[in-house]
Amino acid sequence: MKSRLIATLVQHLGSHLGFMVFVLLFVTGVAASTAYTVYRMRVEALAQHVAIATVQARAIEDHLTQSLVLLDQTVINASQMNSGEASWSFEGVLRNAPALRSISLLDDKQRIMFSSNPANVGIRVGADDYLPPGPENCDLLRIGRPWSGRDFASGAPIRTLQPADLSASGFIPLLRCVRRGDQVITVAVALNPDYFINYYSARLAGEVGLVDVLRYDGIQLMSTDEQFLPGEQRQDERFLTRISEIESGSFEQVLHGDQTVISAFRASRLFPLVVVLNVWRKHALATWAAESQRLLLMVAPVLLAVLVLATWLYVHLRRVGALQAEARQRDRDRLAATVFTHSREGIVIANADVRIVDVNEAFTRITGYSREDALGKNPRLLSSGQHSREFYVEVWRKLLGEGYWFGEFWNRRKNGELFVSQITISAVRGSRGEIQNFVSLFSDITPMKERQLQLEHIAHHDTLTRLPNRALLADRLRQAMVHSQRRGQLLALVFVDLDGFKAVNDSYGHDVGDVLLITLAERMRIALREGDTLARIGGDEFVVILVDLEQRQDCEPVLERLLQAAAAPVQERKRVLQVSASAGVTFYPQAGVDADQLIHQADQAMYLAKQAGKNCYRIYDEEEFVRA
Ligand SMILES: Nc1nc2c(ncn2[C@@H]2O[C@H](COP(=O)(O)OP(=O)(O)OP(=O)(O)O)[C@@H](O)[C@H]2O)c(=O)[nH]1
Structure with missing residues (x-):
């Protein structure tokens, strides 16, 4: 049962190599689709976090803009008070604006005249390096570079080239020109960045990401990043170009030397500010990494198991195949040995x-x-x-x-x-x-072969006398003619017909006639030389081929012997039988004469011998024949 199953498997899987290729393709296919799934999950995780960062950036920008609009209004309201009530009013303003550290009025030399913080009075604030630039934008809320210290009195502008680590204290100066009657007065406020940073930190935990607020020109104003350097000029040209061209977008950047973040930015609709929300890519991919790990932990062992199983099956099937091949070879060898032996x-x-x-x-x-x-x-x-x-x-x-x-x-x-x-x-x-x-x-x-020779003999010999028949005679005559021409020797063809044979038949019957024929045939054969041929061509007619004659007369002794043999009495039981023979002779070579013509000539000569009284022979002579 088991071996049949294996045999079927072998049959169906075709070649073992094909099976392994199939398994490898399957494993590669599953591995590739798993890798693709992992890749897609990663892309989706990143896209999801880009979307989250974008929404968060928008919410924070919204909060910042709203806060500044409110601040702007507060500043306008405060500036409408006369200088006498300003000091106590400013304090009231500050109580309702937790984002402010101080609010001050400047004289036309940008020096603080009145301030919620009396220590600020006399400090020169300056109107350069504010966005949007003045003086045509004087009646907008203008954002200055960050200052070190808690307020104007204890601080100083931070220079771009030497950004200070002022995580402990620092503020952002804002200027606003306000018209009072025909007079234009400038209000300066010290914005407390911690107010915003606390809010942002509450929205976005540090391990998730960071929030940066920049001016349009790339000066960093505040950040939830502890390594943040206020006043630093962002050098990323592409980023600066993008934020100056579009309102929102996303990109990837490296922070803290080697940490990649997914950054979504949103520019304020009303103020020259950009909120950048950075999500650590490590965090964005944490869920993806865990899920991928789970997926790989599920797929990898299955693939490994398939590979191990397939390899085992491959090796096993190969072994079984080899054993089967050996068995088949043994069977073939046995069969060959059997064939060889038997x-x-x-x-x-x-x-x-x-x-x-x-x-x-x-x-x-x-x-x-x-x-x-x-x-x-x-x-x-x-x-x-x-x-x-x-x-x-x-x-x-x-x-x-x-x-x-x-x-x-x-x-x-x-x-x-x-x-x-x-x-x-x-x-x-x-x-x-x-x-x-x-x-x-x-x-x-x-x-x-013997049977074949017998058949050939029968086909070429006379059954009664066993002498060559007409067919073999024709063959021998042709050979003899070729031979005689080649050797330049004569051959004589003799036509022999018994005389008075019919009377024997008539007197004693056919059987006796047969005995006579057999006896005379044998005697005539003995009378010939070796190499000569005696053939019976029918009834009492014989043909003799005498070969290797030097001259015509050489045949005479043989002819005499022939006639004597034919004429000698034959004892048959108590009877004595006696006939004679008449013979006609012709010679070869002759020009233009073939075998049939030769026989015909001898026959004609024999006819003349009969006419001459029988028991004699005549040489064929064409002229004589014509005369006769
Ligand atoms: N016994 C026997 N007789 C045969 C055989 N074949 C032919 N004959 C006979 O042989 C005879 C030959 O005829 P002829 O040659 O005319 O007889 P013939 O008496 O020899 O006449 P001439 O030749 O004129 O002397 C015929 O009677 C045939 O029937 C045979 O195989 N056996």
Whole structure:
């Protein structure tokens, strides 16, 4: 059950590598989408805090503007009092304006004439470095640079180049020109920054962020930052350009050397002031960091588990696959061994040096050589000596050129008997193309070959006399004609027809006639020389080919023997049979004469012999024939 499940898994997962690629893609995909989610959460967290900072900046700016509008009104009201009531009235004003430390009237030389703080009288306040710049903006509330000290009497303007750490005390001077009748008087107030800083600190805890208030020109007025330097000129050109161009916006900056903050700013609608609200990015991302950590703690172990499981499965499946492949290979080897052992065909395996390295049982059965007889020997062991050198050269040429040879070999068994084998020899090459083995498969086709020879014999021989028939005669005659032309020798073609054979048949029957035919055929065959051919071409007609004649007369002894053989009596049981033969002879070469014409000529000559009284022969002579 388990192995079937694994087999199915292997089948369905395709290649193991493909499976691992799939798992890696899956893990990468999940990791990528998790990373993207974390990234999106971060972007959203930052965007959310930008929105919060923007809302807070707006609220604080609103508070600041409202406070200053109220202050402006207070200053106008206070300035309408005559100088006699001013001192006590200023005190009353201060009681209702907690953001003010003092309120003073200036003379035309910017020197304090009257003040809620008598110590201020005589102090020169100056009208430079105020925003908006005077004197055309004299009747607006103008914001000065921060001063050190609690009030004009104990303080001094802070120079930009040397901002002072005055977290302990400091104030912001404000000027306002007010018309009283035809007189213009200038009111100066000392604004207490702590009033605002406390308010801002209550709205925005220090670990969340900081609030800065700047003039339009970038001079820092107040801040909830403990490292704040009042009067410092902000150097960030881009920031200064932005706040001078747009009312609100956001950006990122680095504070305290390495702390990134998300800053939202909002410019006052009525006063040359900008509120900058900075949220520590660390704080903005704290929730995101925690959630991301939780998400990663959930996803990472799952991915790790998937990877470990997949790797284990991969290794396991590979091992199972390797075992299965080994088992399949073993099965194949077993099958090959079975085929090798039980094949009905003889198998010879030779190495590259053409030495036998293995043979099967069929080899021993067919050849009679045992495995031990054959090992280490050249397959020439079976050579019969029946084939020419050219034959072997051709075998090797084809084997090395085309990789195989197929054909028939005459071989010799261990007991010396010849046998015909039908054989396929293959050259087995290694990966680099070098020959490693020669494998021969052969079967003993001797019985088949014999049957084939029998059939061929039947097809070419007369069944009664066993002499060559007309077909084989034609073949032999063609060969003899070629041979005679090549050697420049004569051949004689003799047409023999028995005389009076019909009478034998008629008197004693066909069977007796057959016996006579067989006997005379054998006698005539014996009368010939070796190399000559006697064929029966039908009934009592025979044709003889006499080869290798130097001259025409050389055939005469053979012809005589032939006629004598045909005319000799034959004892058949108690009967004596006797016929004779008439023969016609013609010679070759003759110009323009083929085999059929030769037979025709001999036939005609034989006809003349019959006419001449039988039991004789006649040489074909064209003129004589024409005369006859
Ligand atoms: N027994 C036997 N007779 C055959 C065979 N084939 C043909 N014959 C006979 O052989 C005879 C040949 O005829 P002819 O050559 O005219 O007879 P013939 O008596 O020799 O005549 P001439 O040649 O003129 O002397 C015919 O009677 C055929 O029937 C055969 O295979 N066996």
